[in-house]
Structure formats: C-alpha cells, structure tokens
Amino acid sequence: MNEDDTPNDAQPAGWREWLGLAPRAQAPQPAPEADPDATSGRAMTSREIWLPAKRRLLAQVADFLIDHDLETMPFTLAIAYDCVTGSSPQLAQRILERSEKGLPITLKWLEEASSHQARNATAEAVAELVGELEQNLTELGQTMAGARNATGTYSTELENHFADLQNAGAGADLVGRLTVLTRAMLDHTRTVERELASSESQIGGLQARLEEARHIANQDHLTGLPNRRAFDEMLDRELRQARLGNETLCIAFCDIDHFKRINDTHGHAAGDRVIRYVADTLGRIANATCHVTRHGGEEFAILLRGVSLSESWARIDAAREEIAEKRLINRANDRPYGKITFSGGIANMMAYRNKSAALKAADEALYAAKASGRNKVLIAGADPKAVRDAA
Numbered sequence: 001m002n003e004d005d006t007p008n009d010a011q012p013a014g015w016r017e018w019l020g021l022a023p024r025a026q027a028p029q030p031a032p033e034a035d036p037d038a039t040s041g042r043a044m045t046s047r048e049i050w051l052p053a054k055r056r057l058l059a060q061v062a063d064f065l066i067d068h069d070l071e072t073m074p075f076t077l078a079i080a081y082d083c084v085t086g087s088s089p090q091l092a093q094r095i096l097e098r099s100e101k102g103l104p105i106t107l108k109w110l111e112e113a114s115s116h117q118a119r120n121a122t123a124e125a126v127a128e129l130v131g132e133l134e135q136n137l138t139e140l141g142q143t144m145a146g147a148r149n150a151t152g153t154y155s156t157e158l159e160n161h162f163a164d165l166q167n168a169g170a171g172a173d174l175v176g177r178l179t180v181l182t183r184a185m186l187d188h189t190r191t192v193e194r195e196l197a198s199s200e201s202q203i204g205g206l207q208a209r210l211e212e213a214r215h216i217a218n219q220d221h222l223t224g225l226p227n228r229r230a231f232d233e234m235l236d237r238e239l240r241q242a243r244l245g246n247e248t249l250c251i252a253f254c255d256i257d258h259f260k261r262i263n264d265t266h267g268h269a270a271g272d273r274v275i276r277y278v279a280d281t282l283g284r285i286a287n288a289t290c291h292v293t294r295h296g297g298e299e300f301a302i303l304l305r306g307v308s309l310s311e312s313w314a315r316i317d318a319a320r321e322e323i324a325e326k327r328l329i330n331r332a333n334d335r336p337y338g339k340i341t342f343s344g345g346i347a348n349m350m351a352y353r354n355k356s357a358a359l360k361a362a363d364e365a366l367y368a369a370k371a372s373g374r375n376k377v378l379i380a381g382a383d384p385k386a387v388r389d390a391a
Contacts, residue, residue, distance in 0.1 A: 262337065270332065274340060312346060366378075
C-alpha cells in the first residue's frame with residue numbers, strides 16, 4: 001500500500017489522545033448500552049449515560065480544530081467549545097461566513113474576533129443595565145410625583161380643617177386636643193412633601209446623567225460617530241420608518257484600503273488620524289435621515305432613508321473621490337501618507353427578503369470592490385457603469 005492509500009484512520013492521534021480520545025484505528029467498539037429492563041436487572045450508571053455524550057462533544061471540538069487547521073491550546077480549545085456548544089453564536093456565525101468566503105480562520109483573526117465580541121458583550125450588558133435603570137427611575141419618579149401631589153392635597157385639606165377647628169372657638173378640651181393633633185399631622189405631611197420633592201429632583205438629575213452615559217455608550221471614542229451598537233439600534237428604527245412610509249432604505253459598508261500598510265508604515269497614532277479624517281468626510285453627508293457610523297476598525301456603515309439607490313451611491317462616491325484626491329502629510333514626521341482611499345458596497349434593503357440578506361449583499365459588494373481594484377463603491381447586483389451614467 002502506498003502513502004496515498006493510507007486510510008484516514010491511521011492519522012497521528014497525539015492531540016486526540018491529549019483530549020482523551022483514542023486513535024480511531026485503535027478505538028474499541030463501544031459496548032452495547034445497558035438496558036434497565038434486561039435480564040441482568042442492572043440499570044445504567046450515570047457515567048454510562050453521560051460518557052457517550054462527552055465523547056461526541058470532544059470529537060466535535062477536535063473536528064473544529066482540524067477543519068480550521070488550528071493548534072491545540074487553551075485559547076483555541078475554548079473557542080472550539082463555545083462554537084460547538086452554541087455558547088458564542090455570533091462568533092460561530094462569523095467563522096462560518098468567513099469559511100464560506102474561502103478565508104482562513106487564523107489564530108490572529110480569532111483573537112481579534114473574540115476581543116471584538118467581548119467588547120460588544122460588555123457594551124450590551126452596560127446598555128441593558130442603563131435601560132433597566134432608566135425604566136425603573138421613570139416609574140419611581142411617577143410614583144413619587146403622584147405621592148407628592150397627594151400629600152399636597154392632603155395638607156391643604158388639613159389646613160382647612162385646622163382653620164375650621166380654630167374658628168369653632170376655644171374652651172372645649174376636645175377641640176384643643178384635635179387642634180394640636182391636626183397641627184402635628186400637618187407639619188408631618190409638609191415635611192414628607194418637601195422630602196418627596198427633593199427626591200424627585202434628585203431622580204431627574206440621575207436620569208439626565210444616565211442619558212449622558214447612554215450617549216457615551218453609543219458613541220465611538222475615536223471619531224465621535226455613533227458606534228456599532230448605535231448602528232444596530234438605528235437600523236431597526238430606520239427600517240420601521242421606511243416600511244411605514246413606503247420609503248427606500250439603503251445600507252452601505254465602507255472600508256479604508258490598505259489600512260494595515262498605513263499602520264505599519266506610520267504607526268497606529270497616524271492610523272487613528274486617517275480614520276478620523278475619513279470619518280469627518282463621510283460625516284458631512286449625514287442628516288436626519290442619513291446616519292454615518294463607525295462599524296469597527298477601519299470600517300464604516302451608512303444608512304440612507306428616503307434616498308434612491310443611485311443618489312445614495314452618488315453621495316458616498318463623492319466622499320470617496322474627495323478623499324482620494326487629497327494628499328495627506330503625517331505632521332509628526334512630515335512624511336506623506338500616500339493616496340488614501342476606501343472601497344464600499346451598497347444595497348437597497350427593501351429589495352431583499354430580510355435584513356440579514358440585505359446586509360450580506362452590501363458586504364459582498366464591498367468585497368467585490370476590494371477584489372476589483374479598490375477605491376470604488378459598488379452597488380449590490382448592479383453594473384457600476386450603468387449607475388454612474390444614471391447618476
């Protein structure tokens with residue numbers, strides 16, 4: 001038998017042994033599962049029940065590492081476990097999409113993807129907490145406002161009653177005792193009313209600070225643009241508005257070309273300045289129905305509602321052309337950056353069966369722009385020359 005005829009089961013099994021799996025060629029056939037109703041009368045032990053499931057899980061983890069040609073280490077084992085068990089559905093989806101595009105799942109890419117996911121998870125948790133606090137404070141504020149109004153009404157009635165008692169004349173011991181009691185009750189309710197008013201004011205201040213915190217959580221610290229989380233909220237909101245108004249909603253993804261080269265040549269601080277410059281240029285097309293966000297890294301996402309697909313393309317392409325015509329200088333060392341460009345992909349969301357399909361179409365158009373030479377904006381499923389002529 002030559003080398004090509006070697007069966008797959010004869011592959012080295014070092015990592016399988018490390019995971020607790022015997023080599024396939026040497027693995028014994030599993031014994032028949034015990035039947036509680038068998039003549040032996042012995043029920044299955046807990047180990048006999050969960051061991052097959054454990055072996056299947058370990059095999060899935062091992063297959064994940066083999067399929068993506070990853071080294072066996074704690075980090076990759078954790079990634080594999082999270083993906084096969086469904087603990088990280090978003091990361092698993094990103095890995096699947098990247099694999100379908102024929103792109104490798106490298107250790108560096110996994111580190112960046114998992115780090116990005118961790119930041120998103122933290123931001124989501126903070127945003128959810130802020131939302132719950134806002135709702136609770138709103139309800140508490142309404143309750144306290146109602147209580148304050150009630151105590152105010154009660155105090156007024158007590159004051160009227162107190163005046164009636166005083167006008168009833170002195171000399172009656174009962175009237176005197178009632179007058180003292182009413183005065184004490186009136187003083188107490190006035191104190192409660194002041195405390196409620198103070199608490200209501202404090203709640204208002206806390207709500208304002210929470211709104212500021214929400215704004216900060218939705219803002220990209222480098223560019224000042226809305227961030228990925230804000231984009232997700234905007235997308236759902238703008239999609240609802242577009243459907244209600246029977247309007248067009250276009251989604252575009254833009255990515256700075258050869259950004260790694262900029263970072264490697266000029267440093268990350270210079271790369272940040274380039275990102276801010278592109279963000280400022282794209283940001284100028286934003287208005288009440290056009291939202292420009294930093295989607296992550298050197299990528300931007302743009303939503304345009306109530307604007308035709310060709311006009312949306314023209315606006316973004318004009319920004320691309322403006323950036324490409326500039327010749328920027330790194331003021332830190334007076335070295336030119338070279339030509340700064342970005343590539344983009346755009347799609348009409350209303351032309352697709354669902355949100356995910358539209359986002360995928362825009363993303364694929366972006367990759368097509370990259371693959372066809374960069375420094376261009378392509379419309380999903382359209383001839384770019386025809387779009388330029390129509391614009």
